[in-house]
Every structure is written in structure tokens, then in C-alpha cells.
Amino acid sequence: MRFAQTSAITAALLAALVTGCSTTSTEGQSGAAVETRTPTATSSGVGNQSGALSPLKDPNNILSKRSVYFDFDKYEVKAEYKQLVAAHAKYLSENKSAKILIQGNTDERGSREYNLALGQKRADAVKKALNLLGAKDDQIESVSLGEEKPKAEGHDEAAYAENRRADILYNGEY
């Protein structure tokens, strides 16, 4: 993980993010090998008003809820997560410096590569829902971990359900 400590580095990396990814030469790719994920600036993002518990961390605040669960082989964001998604979209649109990484995950059953694509669909579905509600594209990166990083290690339905998931991570949390 690369954590930039200054806003100057943040700006430089953001520039790399914008320009680096469009090139296709080997040289260009080694440039793009700089994490495309948005780096953390410790002073921005997670709002922390005068020592009060951050709304992102406050267990009584819906913003502390970060996981969207999916049905088997599905990537539609279910109605029960509308409120959660809306709250994060609102937070992102009100805090323009906040950035998130959405990690899509799947259960272990079936093809690893298909699951990687499925996890990407799940992360993309959450990203799209946030975009529609006002979060800007450059505040969000969606990636997939497929079935490779299970949160629940078991091999039963409960574990599978826990792993069919997209997680929202704010800058500083990844």
C-alpha cells in the first residue's frame, strides 16, 4: 500500500491516475503501475468535527455500515441497501475530498476468473448507484477480489452469504 503524506503527492498521483491509464505502451504501463487507487491524504476525507466521533465510524450512523450483500450469481444492489447507498452518496457529494474504494467479493463456488468478473460487477453496481445519487466518478474506484480474499473462511451457506459482498472503504482505510 502506498500512503501519500502530502497533498502534493496526492495531486501527482491523481495526475498519474488520469493520464497513466490511457497509455498502452509497456513504458506507459510501468507508469500506470503506480497504484491507480487514490492515495490517502491524512488531513482530508474522513470528516472529524471537533473531536466528535466521525460519522463514518459512529456505530449509530448508517455511514458506519459499509457492506452490501448479494444473492448467488447476482450483482443487483437489493432494495434493502438503498438507504445505505443513499447515505454514502450524500456523504461523498457533501465531502468532495472524500474518496472510496469499493471491493467486490464472491463466495468460493465456481470458476475463480468468473468470480473475479462477478466481484467486479458487484463493485461496479455499488459505484453506479452512488454515481446516480450524486457521488462523482473520481471519488470512487471499483475493484474485484473475486473469491480470493474471503471474509468468512467456512464452506457453508452462512460463510458463502457473508462473502457475496461489496465493501466500501474510505481513504485511510485501505
Add this chain to the structure above:
Amino acid sequence: MTTPRFLPRRSLIQGLLAALALSVLPHVAHAQLTVEVTGAGANRIPIAIADFGGEPGLSRALTTVVRGDLERSGLFKMIDPGSQALTENSAVDYGSWKGRGADALAAGSLASGGDGRMEARFRLYDVTRQQSLGGAAYLTSTPALRAAGHRIADFIYEKLTGEPGVFSTRIAYVVKTGSRYALQIADADGQNAQSALVSKEPIISPAWSPDGGRLAYVSFENKKPVVYVHNLATGRRQVVSNFKGSNSAPAWSPDGNRLAVVLTKDGGSQIFVLNADGSGVTRLMTSSGIDTEPQWSADGRYVYFTSDRGGQPQIYRVATSGGAAERVTFEGSYNVSPRLSPDGRLLAYITRGAGGFRLAVMDLNSRQTQVLTDSSRDESPSFAPNGRMILFATEIGGRGVLSAVSADGRIKQRLSIAAGDVREPAWGPLVK
């Protein structure tokens, strides 16, 4: 491909079938990957591999490799050769070998050159026709003795079955031990395993270049999937695809110059083609759903792939010259991981049915399909380069193991490691 020069007679086959019903196949244990044969061909060729001449300990080590290879293939039945060493120049008493039940016999010697180098010589005989089927001599050494044994077994296999042997080939796979991932390369019998890469993050989808010199794979070491090409001789690794989002599912073109990969940089999981150094990225096609797991046909004319464009994952193919994709699998609601046999006749894939995820094959001419296993967690099929066996990952007792099954479903082998999960197998090409 040479023509078969040796076919068991009908009465012999019947006799063998009876013998097979009674025989219990030995479990051949090795230090690393353990290969266990759990099924065998219906008409195994009875063959005697005599103890070779030369220094007895080394000769025995050599013939043990030859016998083990042939026996594990499931196509041969080992006839007890007795304890007398027989060299490639010894006179053959065909009547006596016929009396023991052998249809074929191999004899040879291991000659020391004094400088640590040795020469393994052997000759193969057709006992029924009472004639030599030829022989060969291979330069070797004590550390390379196993390799010489594999080459002898390859020679015998090809002479007697008419198809190339794969005992000298290598396999790649990933071992997960705790939170450690190792991309390993081993001989086809599971011996001589070496780690090409060890990582704390997942490694998936290893794919051999057609010349066997490089492996493409997906590593998560940068906290996201990135495609690498790894030169096995030099250990040098190169990032070939690290675009925004996910980079995965590398597949080599038959000429080894290009890779098909799956990128999400432009939205969705879509198939792109790039040069093996990462340059020249072009999109193969555009779809609204998931397109992944590309595989080139051996003639390079088609790319087979998995897509959910019809609402559920099915296998399709598209001409590399362009045009519309054509659906290939129709039975069932989940068919993934297409792999083509080297001759292009068969498609191996994973199908989900009532019993779980199982390895299946489709005859691409007749479109007939056959489920080859009764396991429930099959993944990642990989054809042997002679098309005979299909290596795949499955799960036994909650642990990942590698299994192999013949394309006709008759011969089954299991490869497991004492500690750790084994997954993501890829069978390397024939050794030139």
C-alpha cells in the same frame, strides 16, 4: 503423431478385463505431490521393464521411474520382470516373456562415463511379434536420472500407444499454505517441485507459453489483479497488463506472440488482445455483460470464452477475425472455464448440476457432452499436451487437491500435497 504399432489382441483384452477386476492398483507415494491412481484403462498393455544393466542402485532408480510413469498412466500393466538384469544387447527369450504374460519388454543399461556423466540405453521389444521396436540412448547424470527415466517412458509410451508421452512435461499450480501463496512448477509426476513465486497475496490463472519458457499469471501483490509474464529460466517477471480496475485471465495465442486478457478499464469485464510484452492492446469485442476466461483454439481462428450475456454463464466462441459470437454450451445454467484439447476436437469445461461443479467434455463435432467426474468442486481444467488426460482442481475433505481424468473418463489420478491447498493447475507443453 506416429501410427500405433502395437495393439493388444482381442483375447488378450478380454483376459485383461478379467484380471483388472481382481487387481488392486498400488499407491505410488512420493515426497511432494502424491500421485494416486484411482482408475485405469480397460485394456492396459502388459509390459515388463527388466532391471537394467550397470550399477544396480542407479539402474534400479532409473527403471523405477520408467515403471512408475507407465503404470500411473493407467494404460499399462506391469509384468514382474524377475530379478535378472537385462541389457539392450541381451538376447530376448520371447517365449519366456510371453509365458509371463508380457506383450512388450524393455531392457537396457546405465553406462558410467567416469566423469559423473552416464548414458542410459534401452531397447523396446514387441514380444508377440518377436521383434525390436527400436531404442535410444540418453546422456544423463545422477541428478538428472529421473529426467532420463521420463524420456525412456515417453519413448515406450509413444511406440505402444501411437501418441506422444507426457512424462517429461511439467505442471504449474498454486499452493496456499496459511496465508502464503506459492506458484510451483513440478514434473508431471509431481516430483522436483520448485516455487517460481511466493507471495502473501493470491496468485491465480497460470498459463504456459506454447514454448514452455514463460508463465503468464494473475497476482494480487499490488492489492488488485495484475497480469505478469514470468520467464522461468531467468526468473525475470514483467507486468504486461496493469490497467485501472482488474487485469486477469491471460491466455497465450498459439504462436506465443500475443495474450488474450480480461480488462475492466473501459467498464465491465471485457476481452482484449495484447502483445506478450504488454504493448498493442486491442479490444476483441464489445458486450454488455461479463466476458472472461478466453482460450485460443489451436489453429488460432477462434477464441472461446465464458460470458453471461444470455443471463447466466455459458461458453461462447468468436472468430479472431471478427464477427458475431456463437454460443457453444446449452445444457445447464452454469458452464464455465473452457479449455480446448490440443487437437481441437474436445472442449473441457466446468458445469454446475445437481451434484455441484463437475468437469465435463464436449465433442465439438457431435456436440455430445459427458460429465467426467462425480466430485462437486471441480475447477480449472487443463489438458495434457497429448490430449489424453485432463488435469483439474477439486476438493476432498475440505482441502484443495489436483486430479486428472482421461478424456474418456476411465482413468483417474489424484495429486495431493500433505499440507496446504493445491489449486489452479496448468499442464505445460510437450518438451522438444
